[in-house]
Amino acid sequence: MAAQNGKGDAASGTRRAGPRCIAIVGPFQSGKTTLLESILMRCGALSRTGSVKAGNSVGDASPEARAHQMSVEPNVASVEFLGDQFQFIDCPGSVEFLHEMRHVLPAVDAAVVVCEADDRKAPALELVLRELEEADIPRFLFLNKIDTASRRVRETLAILQRASRTPLLLRQIPIWQKGIAIGFIDLALERAFIYREHAPSEIVPIDPDESGREKDARFSMLEKLADYDDELMEELLGDMEPPRDRIFDDLARELQHRHVVPVLIGAAERGNGVTRLLKALRHEAPTLSETRGRVGIVENGPPLAQVMKSWHAGQGGKVSLARVMRGRLAEGDVVTSSAGVEARIAGIVSLKGSEQSRKPAAEEGEVAGFAKLDGIGTGEAFMLGKQRAGVVSAVAPPEPVHTLAIAVKDRKDDVRLAAALQKIAEEDTALLVTQVPELSETRLSGQGEMHLRVTLEKLAGRYGVNVVSRPPQVGYRETIRGQAGARGRHRKQSGGHGQYGDVVIEIAGLPRGEGIRFIDKITGGVVPRQYIGSVEAGMRDYCEKGPLGFPVVDLAVTLTDGSYHTVDSSDMAFRQAARLAMSEAMPQARPVLLEPILSIEVVIPSEAMSRASALISARRGQILGYDTRPGWRGWDQINALVPEAEMPGLIVELRSATSGVGSFSARFDHLAELAGKPAEAVVSAQALAAAQAR
Structure with a gap:
């Protein structure tokens, strides 16, 4: 692999030091977990690659993820590549679990956005990119499944650009043979590579037939870089060839300043393009020092860590997944959170998917599991000593869009349910547990049908509490x-x-x-x-x-x-x-029944407007108006009034009509009279329930 570096690699080979943390993100089923598996294999951390379908991948390690063949929480794995340490965090891509990524982002140095040449997934890609843009994260885009792509890369790039407010910078172009991508040309190195399955690509001379296409693509790349480098612009205008070293410096600088999103291509399932991606990360991804500057952490001070995720590990108690942003933290250290909670680190573990191994300390830049930091929640920071840690990033939980009323199957489990819900809500900040005494209901709210289904599976599998669920009663x-x-x-x-x-x-x-x-x-x-x-x-x-x-x-x-x-x-x-x-x-x-009416704001891709409008109308909704979604090109919003009784299942139908990306927010608006047969049905059902309860 070292032989493939070229001058650009060698020139910046000593630029990086210390472990770097990279988030792997992207739409559902784009190949994130498969990419992590290929990275681990390429770096020698695995003897053979697993797969999501086979249920033996390092990522998607939980029983719930295995059962549904999808990521439902972040997974961590560490590798060494050419002497540099990396820690990758594979984040869920489904819109129902996208909130899991939000607490990871403040502590990472960069993100790799995995996507594919599928315009139907462009809205989902936009959701992911918007999260990264709002969090100000430097990001690469890895165009996956290039071996099965059906359109030219430039056509794909035009589609993907609509999802990104930051210019996409094409770094590689595919080499086609009979309609199949057999390799690529690296535009910065000006070298051609032929793919080898699950092995580093082979350097070959650039075919004369590809030379013209390569020069055009390279000039286009340099033009974009020249928008931020006057000297490079002058050289291009004077038909001078810029030094390769400076091109690599420009690539690193414009990535770190979030001026561009470099685009690399490959096929994770075959291990294609993985080595070049790793080298780009090695030479261009920001260091921890630069990340501290981005999030406002000063260089000097007591050791500090940021919590990305919390979970309860049975008899082992609570574990907090955190990155050490400054200094070194050891077992037995007393720390204080940004909320002022004091705790003692009972143990530290390194993680590789579901595997854990104990270690005495976590060094600066490392991601590790910290045991029994009770009272310190996901998204908080903690610092060595009794001084309160500063807030690194405040992430508000998303508004719930789906609610179930739950009850234990066995009444003797009532107390266990309350304890389990408290733990599970601490693990997942997007869950909301509410009690409605008037209706004698415990309600569980979250980000969609699958989100709550997985939560109920966790209640049964991890905490041994089996529940029945149903739509919540309406507050007539x-x-x-x-x-x-x-x-x-x-x-x-x-x-x-x-x-x-x-x-x-x-x-x-x-x-x-x-x-x-x-x-x-x-x-x-x-x-x-x-x-x-x-x-x-x-x-x-x-x-x-x-x-x-x-x-x-x-x-x-x-x-x-x-x-x-x-x-x-x-x-x-x-x-x-x-x-x-x-x-x-x-x-x-003359008593009359009143039903609660909610004011909802639905956001959908513009092409789904008619389908979303029909869904609202079919649920006795009154559409008040349409508008473009502020700040979202190609998205619209619908404002409507919908009876609370019609809300169960709306998010399921809305997501089905919008390729999984539609959503809404809802607020109580007013009470309205309900008459006729619908009112009679409600009153009859209430009378029957009262009779059965006697």
């Missing part, structure tokens, strides 16, 4: 259309003091959102002042479940008359009298 309410009045008299005599309370009320509806209002119009002391509060309490007791079976809202209750007994009246008696009066008046005031 009821109110009245008319007015009514009633008397409620509670009288009971059973020896000794009896019970006596007597009230007269009038009820009327209020505008939406006004709540419940109690009005006291008692005169002459017919209901003593000390019992007025009890009357209001009894009224509110009744409003917890009205005649239709749901909480009552937007109601005015006026206390107009009543009577009392000097001996038998009590707070409890008047409270009961108020409940009786409400139960008489409410059915007479």
Whole structure:
């Protein structure tokens, strides 16, 4: 491999030192895990390559990832290449697990974006690139599966460029033979390489028939670099050949400044293009020192690490995957997090997929697992000593788009479920666990159907808690259309003091959102002042479940008359009298069912607009307007009102209609009347559930 370096490689061969951390990212099924496998094989870290389909790859190591043949959490592996240490983090590509990448990015030196020549995956690629752009990460693009590409690279590049706000810089062009890419020409080195399966490519002379194409492509590459190098621009205008060393320096500088995204080609499954990718990383990817400058960490200070991921390893307790951004951290060190939590490092492990090996310390730049840092969460930093660590990057959790109500199959597992949910929510910051006492529901919310399915599998497989799930109940309410009045008299005599309370009320509806209002119009002391509060309490007791079976809202209750007994009246008696009066008046005031309406903002690629609109309309949605998505070329957004009852499964259909990339945000907007057969069905179901619960 050293023989392939050329002058460009040799000139910068001593430029790098220390371990570098590289994220491997890209759309779902683009070949990220396969690329990691080929890198490990090429660097001698594996004796043979595994595969995702066979379930024996280093990445996708969890049982859930194996079962679904997809990455569901980051996987780490370390290699040595030409004397340099690298740690690669294979990140999930599915939009439902894209949040796992967000906590990894602040601590990496660069990213390799794996994609393929498939314009249907361009929107998914844009989601990944947008995350990298927002996090300001230097990035290479590895155009994978070049052996099965059906269009020219320049045509593919034009499609991919629409997904990137940063110019793509083509570094290699394929050598075609009978429509198959058999090798490539490196435009910086001006050398041709023929692919060898699972082996370094072989250097060959550039074919005279390829010379013209190579010169055009190379000049195009240099022109882009010259946009940021005046001296190079002058040399190109003067038809002078720039020194190769400076071309490599320009490539490294423009990558680090995020001016360009270098594009390399290959086929990870065959190990093609892997060596050149590794050499580009070795000579051009930023060092840890440069990364510290990017994220605002000063060079000197106590040892500092950034947490990328947390998980609970059974009897071993919690493990925090973190990169040491400064200094050296050892077992037994006391550290303090950016939130001010103090903990002691109980142990340190190096990782290779699911394999762990204990080590005494983690050196600067290394990614390692730190044991039992309880109270220090994913995304936080921690620093040696009792001084609070600074925040490296604050990553807000994504808004949930899919919710399930869950319950244990066996009631004795209730306590275990609560403990397991606490741990699993700590592992996955995109999960939201909420309790809805009014409906007696535990709700689990996340990024989609697969995200929650994997979570339930973790509950069963890792924590031994089996649950049943269903769509969450809808928070229906009821109110009245008319007015009514009633008397409620509670009288009971059973020896000794009896019970006596007597009230007269009038009820009327209020505008939406006004709540419940109690009005006291008692005169002459017919209901003593000390019992007025009890009357209001009894009224509110009744409003917890009205005649239709749901909480009552937007109601005015006026206390107009009543009577009392000097001996038998009590707070409890008047409270009961108020409940009786409400139960008489409410059915007479034409009760009506109210359903919650959500305001949603749907974002989709423009070509999916008609399909997304049809989905919303089919769910009784009212479309309020259309617009282009701000800052996203080729994307649109739809603003609509949709009943909460119609939301379950919307994200599944939306993703199906948009190649997996559509999404939405939702907020409660208002309550609206529900009448006719839909209302009858809801009320009947509620009555049946109440009868079964008795």
